[in-house]
Amino acid sequence: MNKENTSQKSNGTKEALTNNKRRKFLSGIFSLGLALSTNGFGKDIRSSSPVKTNILRPPGAVPEEIFLSKCIRCGRCVEVCPYRAIKPLDIHYGVYAGSPIIHVLDIPCYLCMKCVHICPTGTLRPVAMKDVRMGLAVIDKHTCITWRGEALCRTCYNVCPFKEKAIHLDELRPVVDDRYCTGCGICAHGCPITNKQGLKGINIRPIYAFK
């Protein structure tokens, strides 16, 4: 009986020692991960991000720098979007895979504001329709036929959900007001002109996506 007891005791102290070692080792690894993650390897988010002209994040999105770490790729914004504008990125995008994106030239965002209210992680913040800043519409004056003086097109003006505010006509030519433009992309989607680079007469630049 006695012998057994002593052997158990020594075992216990050994275990306690190894436990202590393990704890130190694990905490070391953990802090290393923490240190690395704060630097994020100093990658340039602007060049690697799939967010480009006319390719935008859904409304209310947090800046692209933290979008990736906040989004859990649950796909609920994809499911809720009644226009099927939001699509998940596929595995070719590496770490960006699964995060939601809107190709405004395919289907623009019609600002129904359903997705912002269902995001479980706050990646899409619940914002009001007029406060959405997915990007900013920028008129390409070399492509836009009205600005080139070839025709009197005002499609972007007609389709804009914030007509007269976000896009108004200045001597029959469309002008964007950055105070009101939500970057929904309806104008770019409606624009009948496509140039050689595949861009429209009016394009959405994701200037609010990056800090």
Added chain:
Amino acid sequence: MSKKQRKNKHKWNNIRFLIQFFAFFLILIAPFLNYYFHINFIQGWYQSISIGRLWFVSPLEGLESILTSKLIYLPLLIGMVFPILIAFFLGRLFCAWICPISFLSELIDKVIIIFSKKRYRKDTITLPRRVFWFSFLGEIILAMILGTPIFVFLSPPGLVGREIMMAVFFHTLVLEGVIIFVVLILHLFTRRFFCRYLCPLGALLGIIGAKRRLIVVRDASLCNKCGMCKKACPLGLNPIKGESLSAYCWNCGECIDACSKEALTFYWKDIKIDYPYNINTHQVQMDKNSTP
């Protein structure tokens, strides 16, 4: 054996399979409702699911999102509360009773039983059980190094829902769905290989439920140590050694159904009673424990 006993033989297995089926049915039907009828009442899958205004977030996904972004969002925490409470009181119940991978694995088991008379397959590949915790730790660290909860995106329970959604919404399957097949093929070699050794979500739920209230206990006076429970356990645990009390057990009830002597039962642990359970050796003094 009396008729009544025989009726109860597969009680827990049948209940579990029914619940698994309904859980799978829920994520199977939700994309159709969303896509064709625009009914958003039930949404998402087991990464984040919402039923009406109530939504749940998988604890691992939430934890990774918080750790990688270092930002706390209250609705996220609220969504995590219910799954964490389930794990805290009932252990890895999600893994065994709800997870779609569990459903698919048991479906495969049911098909295999038709062809071979053997009810329980033997394990061909085994790893040290500790790998489970290191897989969780490695997953968290890698996610933090990459700065994205990417491994959550690749976790099989979520992938099943994602594949169903992609098939319904975009009429394609995504490449990462291969992982589901790998997991199910590994299941053919060793039952629940992924769930047993690699699933980080299971490990997190296991850690949360280490001191769970619902446990499987063995009545030593009824047990004749035939070893059927060990054969039945899909995780390769041995209830005779008290391993059903460890953090690995997921309360599936397979061993309870396998026991011919009805020595094993689900038991709601009373926190007032001090159980002589050693977490390092996963041993328990069964004589004192045999009171229930």
